[in-house]
Amino acid sequence: MCRGVLSCFCLLDHSQYDLSSTTFSPDGRVFQIEYAQKAVENSGTAVGVSCKDGVVMAVEKVVVSKMLVPGTMRRAHLVDHHSGLVISGLISDGRQLATRARDECSSYKSVYDSAIPGHVLAERLANFAHVYTLYAYVRPFGCAALLGAHDDTNGYQLYLVEPSGVSYRYFGAAVGKGKQAAKTALEKLDFKSLTCREAVKELAKIIVDVHDEAKDKLYELEMCWVCEESKNMSQLVPQDVVDEARKAAEAAQDDDSDMDDDE
Amino acid sequence: MSGLRLTEGSRGPGASVAVEGAPLTRTQVPYVTGSSVLGMKCADGVVIACDTMASYGSLARFKRLTRMHVASPNCILGVGGDYSDFQQLQTMVDAEMTAQYVANDGLSLSPKAIHAFLARHMYHRRCKVDPLWNSVLVAGFHKGEGTLSLVDLYGTAYSSDVLATGFALHLGLPLLRNAHRPDITVAEAKVVMNDVLKVLFYRDARTNDVVQLATVTAAGVEVGDMVKLDTEWNHKAFVQGARAGDESSW
Numbered sequence: 023m024c025r026g027v028l029s030c031f032c033l034l035d036h037s038q039y040d041l042s043s044t045t046f047s048p049d050g051r052v053f054q055i056e057y058a059q060k061a062v063e064n065s066g067t068a069v070g071v072s073c074k075d076g077v078v079m080a081v082e083k084v085v086v087s088k089m090l091v092p093g094t095m096r097r098a099h100l101v102d103h104h105s106g107l108v109i110s111g112l113i114s115d116g117r118q119l120a121t122r123a124r125d126e127c128s129s130y131k132s133v134y135d136s137a138i139p140g141h142v143l144a145e146r147l148a149n150f151a152h153v154y155t156l157y158a159y160v161r162p163f164g165c166a167a168l169l170g171a172h173d174d175t176n177g178y179q180l181y182l183v184e185p186s187g188v189s190y191r192y193f194g195a196a197v198g199k200g201k202q203a204a205k206t207a208l209e210k211l212d213f214k215s216l217t218c219r220e221a222v223k224e225l226a227k228i229i230v231d232v233h234d235e236a237k238d239k240l241y242e243l244e245m246c247w248v249c250e251e252s253k254n255m256s257q258l259v260p261q262d263v264v265d266e267a268r269k270a271a272e273a274a275q276d277d278d279s280d281m282d283d284d285e
Numbered sequence: 286m287s288g289l290r291l292t293e294g295s296r297g298p299g300a301s302v303a304v305e306g307a308p309l310t311r312t313q314v315p316y317v318t319g320s321s322v323l324g325m326k327c328a329d330g331v332v333i334a335c336d337t338m339a340s341y342g343s344l345a346r347f348k349r350l351t352r353m354h355v356a357s358p359n360c361i362l363g364v365g366g367d368y369s370d371f372q373q374l375q376t377m378v379d380a381e382m383t384a385q386y387v388a389n390d391g392l393s394l395s396p397k398a399i400h401a402f403l404a405r406h407m408y409h410r411r412c413k414v415d416p417l418w419n420s421v422l423v424a425g426f427h428k429g430e431g432t433l434s435l436v437d438l439y440g441t442a443y444s445s446d447v448l449a450t451g452f453a454l455h456l457g458l459p460l461l462r463n464a465h466r467p468d469i470t471v472a473e474a475k476v477v478m479n480d481v482l483k484v485l486f487y488r489d490a491r492t493n494d495v496v497q498l499a500t501v502t503a504a505g506v507e508v509g510d511m512v513k514l515d516t517e518w519n520h521k522a523f524v525q526g527a528r529a530g531d532e533s534s535w
Contacts, residue, residue, distance in 0.1 A: 099387070100386065100387040100389050101387055102383065102387060103383060103386060124384075124387055127383075128380055128383065128384075131380070131383075132376065132380070256387075258389060
């Protein structure tokens with residue numbers, strides 16, 4: 023009788039089933055993975071689009087201190103000549119993922135003497151993340167990666183690699199704090215006709231709009247692209263282009279809020 | 286018998302035979318080889334030059350192969366010795382450059398650093414008694430100055446105003462030294478290179494007459510096309526034999 027009460031109590035707050043990712047809950051969930059996803063949802067928003075002439079990714083990097091030197095602790099990483107990724111979630115977990123992506127790129131190159139195709143890289147990264155959901159002595163990754171790549175067969179590609187070890191290819195994807203609002207905004211874009219230059223502005227606008235001024239005052243906007251303009255090479259979007267896009271987005275937001283005030 | 290051992294063989298004095306119980310030895314002979322590389326530092330840059338043949342022993346096995354590799358926008362390698370080891374070097378250098386690219390920290394490897402990188406690898410391999418069988422000329426231009434360095438299969442590494450590898454150590458280097466002036470220009474050096482390559486083609490039976498020149502200047506690396514040497518075979522010594530007209534008692 024007493025034990026029954028106890029186990030009922032434990033079930034209510036998951037505590038029996040969320041201690042390890044090796045345990046399923048009775049309704050078939052793995053709570054540790056869901057908690058890892060929670061870590062991503064608490065993080066700055068990352069958005070990406072695959073458009074007409076390239077793939078662009080942007081991430082809102084919440085700045086932890088006013089004294090931080092701009093550009094440190096990056097969330098946007100290049101992983102090979104033709105691919106790059108941005109991270110939402112724990113920054114150090116993300117770096118681990120970026121390092122692994124680089125290793126996969128160089129190992130593929132050393133075996134096949136050609137650049138790793140986007141879907142292979144995404145799959146290998148997802149496998150890497152997945153392995154961390156299978157054993158009690160490791161924890162899942164507290165981050166998600168938006169991966170942009172180009173190869174001659176499949177053109178420009180955008181993948182989202184999640185802590186659970188799934189990866190899907192998207193036209194537009196968003197993760198992090200503002201993902202719901204960001205997805206709504208992404209759905210309004212016409213990916214077939216959108217150029218990268220336009221996409222930079224759109225992404226800046228999305229990040230600026232979903233940014234929660236009340237909670238995180240300071241943030242940096244980091245962007246990475248692989249596009250015709252960069253000769254299909256992965257590149258951090260030039261700082262002046264990013265700054266300009268952000269300024270325009272912020273100005274537009276101010277106008278909107280002025281209009282709201284008028285009403 | 287301990288089964289097939291690919292390292293067994295006795296091709297030349299450098300080859301070692303793996304004996305039962307004895308330590309395992311590595312490949313000790315090159316197979317497909319490139320011959321000499323020449324290099325000269327000039328007032329306004331650096332020139333390197335080589336022919337374009339890879340021999341299999343004394344067989345002229347591959348023609349019109351490049352023996353140069355652009356390592357970075359301001360650094361080029363010219364390589365003699367085993368061609369597959371050269372390809373391995375290219376892979377290594379390229380991997381290093383990719384690592385530099387993805388770091389995206391605004392830094393790049395200088396020609397001096399690339400030379401040091403190669404020297405560490407070559408010395409490491411020779412200490413394992415498993416050398417990459419090459420001599421490599423590293424030509425670069427950095428901070429307004431040309432650099433010209435060499436590293437060989439032992440990991441020996443040095444720099445000089447004029448450098449040569451392989452057979453050109455004997456036949457080419459003296460000619461290069463004679464021709465070199467501190468104020469020599471890249472254009473002048475190219476002419477010198479052509480002359481020395483011609484001498485090498487006449488005398489070194491592991492070269493062909495299609496050559497390639499590359500320059501590194503403030504404008505970056507420029508790799509020339511493969512050019513056929515303009516040769517002259519009617520010299521008296523060529524026609525009548527090396528001692529023709531030789532009155533000496535030697």
